[in-house]
Amino acid sequence: MSTSNRALKIAQILLTQSLDEDDRVEEKKVSNILEELRLNPPLQHLEILKRYAFLVKRHLITYQSILEYRGGNGLEIAKRISNKDFIKDKNTEIKPAESSSLIAGFKLKVGDDVYEDSVANRLNNLRKVLLQQS
Amino acid sequence: MKTQSQIVSITFAKYFYSNLNFMNSITDLIRKEIENLSIDASRTNVGKVTMLADGVARVEGLSKVMYNEMVEFPNDVLGIALNLEEDSVGCVLLGDTSSLKEGDDAKTTGKLLSVPVGMGLLGRVVDAVSRPIDGKGPIQSDEEYFVERIAPGIIPRKSVDQPLQTGIMAVDSMIPIGRGQRELIIGDRSTGKTTIAIDTIINQAKINKQGEQSGKKDHRPVYCIYVAVGQKNSNVARTIKVLEDTGAMEYVTIVSAPAADNPANQYLAPYAGCAMGEWFMENGLDALIVYDDLSKHAVAYRQISLILKRPSGREAYPGDVFYLHSRLLERSARLNEDNGNGSLTALPIIETQMGDVSGYIPTNVISITDGQIFLETDLFNKGIRPAVSVGLSVSRVGSAAQIKAYKKVAGKVKLELAQFRELAAFSQFESDLDAATKARLDRGARIVEMFKQTAFNPIPVEVQTAIMWGMQNDFFDAIAVDKISEAVASLKDYLLTQGKEVCDEIYQSGKLEESTEQNLSSALEDWKRTFA
Ligand SMILES: Nc1ncnc2c1ncn2[C@@H]1O[C@H](COP(=O)(O)OP(=O)(O)OP(=O)(O)O)[C@@H](O)[C@H]1O
Ligand SMILES: [Mg+2]
Numbered sequence: 001m002s003t004s005n006r007a008l009k010i011a012q013i014l015l016t017q018s019l020d021e022d023d024r025v026e027e028k029k030v031s032n033i034l035e036e037l038r039l040n041p042p043l044q045h046l047e048i049l050k051r052y053a054f055l056v057k058r059h060l061i062t063y064q065s066i067l068e069y070r071g072g073n074g075l076e077i078a079k080r081i082s083n084k085d086f087i088k089d090k091n092t093e094i095k096p097a098e099s100s101s102l103i104a105g106f107k108l109k110v111g112d113d114v115y116e117d118s119v120a121n122r123l124n125n126l127r128k129v130l131l132q133q134s
Numbered sequence: 135m136k137t138q139s140q141i142v143s144i145t146f147a148k149y150f151y152s153n154l155n156f157m158n159s160i161t162d163l164i165r166k167e168i169e170n171l172s173i174d175a176s177r178t179n180v181g182k183v184t185m186l187a188d189g190v191a192r193v194e195g196l197s198k199v200m201y202n203e204m205v206e207f208p209n210d211v212l213g214i215a216l217n218l219e220e221d222s223v224g225c226v227l228l229g230d231t232s233s234l235k236e237g238d239d240a241k242t243t244g245k246l247l248s249v250p251v252g253m254g255l256l257g258r259v260v261d262a263v264s265r266p267i268d269g270k271g272p273i274q275s276d277e278e279y280f281v282e283r284i285a286p287g288i289i290p291r292k293s294v295d296q297p298l299q300t301g302i303m304a305v306d307s308m309i310p311i312g313r314g315q316r317e318l319i320i321g322d323r324s325t326g327k328t329t330i331a332i333d334t335i336i337n338q339a340k341i342n343k344q345g346e347q348s349g350k351k352d353h354r355p356v357y358c359i360y361v362a363v364g365q366k367n368s369n370v371a372r373t374i375k376v377l378e379d380t381g382a383m384e385y386v387t388i389v390s391a392p393a394a395d396n397p398a399n400q401y402l403a404p405y406a407g408c409a410m411g412e413w414f415m416e417n418g419l420d421a422l423i424v425y426d427d428l429s430k431h432a433v434a435y436r437q438i439s440l441i442l443k444r445p446s447g448r449e450a451y452p453g454d455v456f457y458l459h460s461r462l463l464e465r466s467a468r469l470n471e472d473n474g475n476g477s478l479t480a481l482p483i484i485e486t487q488m489g490d491v492s493g494y495i496p497t498n499v500i501s502i503t504d505g506q507i508f509l510e511t512d513l514f515n516k517g518i519r520p521a522v523s524v525g526l527s528v529s530r531v532g533s534a535a536q537i538k539a540y541k542k543v544a545g546k547v548k549l550e551l552a553q554f555r556e557l558a559a560f561s562q563f564e565s566d567l568d569a570a571t572k573a574r575l576d577r578g579a580r581i582v583e584m585f586k587q588t589a590f591n592p593i594p595v596e597v598q599t600a601i602m603w604g605m606q607n608d609f610f611d612a613i614a615v616d617k618i619s620e621a622v623a624s625l626k627d628y629l630l631t632q633g634k635e636v637c638d639e640i641y642q643s644g645k646l647e648e649s650t651e652q653n654l655s656s657a658l659e660d661w662k663r664t665f666a
Contacts, residue, residue, distance in 0.1 A: 108175070112197040114241075115175035125176075 007044050011051035015059060024063060025056055062111050065092050068099035069106040070118075077106055081115075179242040181223065183207070186234055189227050189396040190441040193240045196223045202282055206241045209233045212263075213240070214247060214398065217442050224442040226398035228263055246282070249406045250275035251413035255387040256357060259374060262391045262399035262406055279409040281402060285464035292470035294504075297535040298356065298422065298479050301337030301592020302330060304522045304585040307544035307602060308551070309507055312535030313356070313420050314468025314477035318499055320484045320491065321509030326520050327483045328369075329589045330507065331424040332376060334481065335360060337592035338422060339382035344594070350642065356479075357414050358382075359423040361389045361407035363400050364430030376590055393430075400434035408465050411478045415467065418474035423466070427483035428459055432495045449494050456498050463502045491526070505529035519586060524551050539646040540595060543602040547581060554578020580610050583618035596640040597629045600654055603646070609658050613665075624665050625658075633657040 018029040033052075042048060065087075067078050074096030081087060082094055092110055099107070105118030181195025191213060199205065205213040205225050211234060217224030225240070249264035254274030261267050294312030311317045319327045338356040345353030360377075362370045370390050377383045387410055391403035404425050414421035425431070432455055439452035447453050459482075466480035484499050489511060491500065500506055505528045514521035536544070557575055561567055567575070584605055587593070593601075601622060604610060613621050629637050636653040640646070646654075 106175075109180075112179050112181060112195045114178050114180050116178070117175040121176065 003044060004047065007047040007051050010042070010048050011055050014048070014052050015055045018056065019059075025059055030056070061109060063092050065094050065108055065110040067094050067096045067106060067108045068102060069096060070099055070102040071104045074098060081106075081108060087115075181240045183234065183236055183238045183240060184222065186231070186236060188437070188441050189231060189398050190438060191225045191227055191231075191234065191240070193223045193225055194221065196240060196242060199223055199242050200246075202246055204243045204245050204247055206243050207234055208238050214402075216438070217444070226401065226438055226442075227396065228398050228402070229396075231396065246280050247402070248278040248280045249409050250277065251279045251410050252277050255410055257384050257386065259388040259390060262389065262395065262403040264389075264406055264410075267390065277413070279413060281405045281409050283409060283412065283465065285461065286467045286469065286473075290469050290473040291467050294468050294531045294535050296354070296420075296468075296477070297532075297537055297540075297595075298334075298420075299337055299341065299595045300330065300334040301340070301594070302333055302520055302587060303593060303598050303601070304520055304587070305330065305507060306540070306595065306598060307585075308524060308548040309505065309522070309527050309529040310532035310536045310540075310544075311479065311481075311529060312468075312532045313479050314466065315505070315529070315531055315535075316463050316466050316480040316482065316503040317529060317532070318482050318484060318503040318506035319509070320486060320496060320500070320506050321521070322486055322489055322511045325509040325511055325514045326589070327485070327509060328373070328426055330509075330520055331360070331426060331481050331483060332373060333590060333592045334422065335377065335386060335424065336380045336382045336590060337594075339380070339385045340592065340594065342385055343381075344641075348641070354420050355385070356420045356422050358386045359389065359407045359411050359421065360386060361391075361404050361423065361425050363391050363403050363425065363427065364393045364434060365390075365426065367392045367394065380590060397434040397437045400431060401438055404428070404431055404462055408462060408478075412465060415469060415476035415478040416474060418476045420477045420479075422479045422481065425462075425480065425482040427485055428499055429483075429485045429495055432458065451494060455495070459495075459499055460502050463499075504531050517586075518582060519589075522585075524548060524555065537595065537644040539599050539640050539644055539650075540602075542646050543599055543606050546606070547602070550574070550577060551581050554581070576611070576615075577605075579615045580613075580618050581605065583615060584610070584622050586619050593626060594637070594641075596637040597626055599640050599646070600629050600633070600637060600657070601625055603651070603654055604658050607655070607658075609662060621665060625661055628661040628664070629657070633661065 014033055018025050018033060020026045020029070037045065037049070067074065067081065069077055078094040078096045087094070087110060094108070103119040105121070106116070107118055108115040179196055179198040181193040183191050184194045185192035191207070193205070196205065196215070199215045199218065201215060201218055203215050205215055207213060207227070211227060211229050211231060213225035213227045215223050215225050227234070247263070250273050252275045258266055258270065258273060259268035260273065264273065266273055294314050296313040298311045298313045298315070299306055300311060305311070309317070319330055321327050335358045338358055342355040345355060360373065362373070370388070370392055374383070374388060377386055387407075389403050389407040389410070391399040407423055407425070411421040411423040432451060435455065435458055436451050440446060440450065444452045463480055463482060466478045468477040469475060482499060482503065484496050486493060486496055491497070491508070506526075508523040508526035509521045510523045511521070513523065533541070553574055554577070557571060558578065561571065561575060584601065604625065610618060610621060636650065636657050639650050639653065643650070
């Protein structure tokens with residue numbers, strides 16, 4: 001087994017130990033784990049921490065989604081989106097955050113899925129259609 | 135006291151305003167509903183590039199990607215998901231990947247790779263994903279086929295029963311090919327493999343034109359696709375030039391993934407070409423596809439597999455290298471009448487090292503195909519070109535498709551030639567031979583000479599029949615062996631000009647009746663006088 005594989009395996013175990021009954025990451029458990037690692041640094045400490053951070057982040061986005069928006073009221077948009085079919089039964093929290101990288105519209109990330117209705121996206125679709133026709 | 139009219143107007147106002155409120159709340163309701171619906175956000179599944187190497191990207195995320203799905207990278211670079219793993223996806227990249235970097239976004243497209251197909255592709259040169267590279271503008275096509283398709287099953291197929299003439303005497307007589315057959319062309323480098331394939335394509339174009347002009351009622355044109363994998367661009371350019379100069383290009387599509395192209399394109403090009411060929415087959419037409427060559431295709435696939443870290447087996451090829459070629463070659467077929475009666479004939483090419491046919495890729499492809507044309511370096515160097523080895527070449531199904539006239543004259547040739555080879559080796563130590571042996575040796579030496587043929591010079595099947603008939607009926611026996619090539623060339627010219635009538639007779643009927651044989655005999659007598 002390669003060394004990076006070992007680090008990944010350990011990080012996976014750490015992740016399962018940082019979850020509460022609802023499979024959500026618990027802050028206290030995470031800080032306990034970090035404390036423990038600091039006191040007894042394992043082999044490849046840094047590598048393991050990097051993997052751990054990656055896994056925690058990937059786990060977080062499965063139930064916490066970030067709503068990037070520009071223009072309008074973020075909370076209002078979040079409320080409207082949370083009624084939608086694609087998100088209703090996923091039990092996700094939506095955190096609105098105004099983003100300067102958008103011109104207007106919104107972009108919602110849930111896990112690997114991105115739901116987007118923004119000016120940039122519409123322009124891009126238009127560009128593709130025009131390219132296809134030429 | 136209020137008047138009647140005042141009362142009426144007040145009630146009306148009350149009624150009106152209450153209704154207005156009522157209407158407001160209704161429109162509010164509808165407006166809300168519209169607002170809810172109008173979030174027509176498009177959903178994409180995304181990931182991040184974590185590794186980029188030699189035309190392969192590893193992407194973290196993309197949890198909903200399908201196997202073989204197209205993945206979109208920035209700057210319109212496309213990839214294909216080939217490795218789906220627990221927490222990452224391996225994609226091969228198509229096109230110019232120099233603009234990509236680690237951390238770039240990758241998106242699913244929900245589409246499998248497909249290429250335009252149809253008549254609009256004839257006369258064109260395209261790349262592995264069917265983008266034109268000949269500067270003749272966009273491809274005219276309104277239909278697309280998936281690049282990876284399932285081969286026709288057992289029910290729609292039927293056995294080979296129509297000939298596909300290569301125009302090369304040695305092949306058409308001893309190793310006949312039928313429409314829908316898969317015949318491997320195998321040999322060391324520079325033994326004339328490509329030349330045989332190109333000759334065949336040129337001959338199809340000739341037959342197509344002849345058929346259109348003569349108005350023969352059962353004439354079925356053959357359209358050709360030439361897939362160049364991992365070749366030098368100069369070679370591809372030369373091939374294109376030959377096809378253009380001989381006027382064959384109007385029936386040909388060239389799919390080119392040269393050596394400088396990334397391995398993903400080289401891996402895909404044969405499948406893309408095959409999809410174009412399948413369109414002809416499924417529309418009741420006949421097509422021929424040449425894969426030049428599958429050794430380089432296997433090497434490109436090995437490269438991709440190694441970078442994707444798939445386990446490697448013999449000669450470092452991945453475990454599924456057999457399936458790589460079997461699923462491609464199985465797509466060539468002869469369909470029965472209920473399924474349109476079309477066909478797709480395949481001529482895959484394999485390069486061997488030092489004439490070794492027992493290599494991994496050669497044995498794989500030999501076992502998939504319906505026979506092989508084996509080309510030998512020794513023969514090639516001796517000047518016997520095309521350098522077809524009689525002993526090692528076979529066609530397992532093609533003889534069922536030979537036209538009757540040709541079968542009659544070619545039936546014994548392979549045996550005669552094989553006997554000649556054996557006797558020639560054996561008679562080196564023998565000083566005085568009996569008459570029968572000597573006759574066999576003489577005949578054999580003349581057949582060898584007769585089969586010599588220059589490159590890009592296919593001979594129509596009716597002319598071949600007449601020449602072979604002449605050989606079988608002792609017309610060449612009086613001519614010295616070193617003059618045979620000359621004699622055959624002269625007879626060919628004669629048959630294409632003065633002797634055209636008897637050739638037309640064979641062309642139209644496809645049979646050698648007694649009367650035809652008489653005409654042939656007098657034509658050959660006539661020629662012999664002019665030649666002597
Ligand atoms: N029948 C022939 N008569 C004369 N020359 C020939 C004949 N066939 C092939 N040649 C010549 O032999 C050379 C090699 O032929 P060709 O390119 O077809 O071989 P190849 O096996 O495809 O080579 P490569 O391994 O490079 O792909 C060419 O220069 C070609 O002109
Ligand atoms: Mg070649």
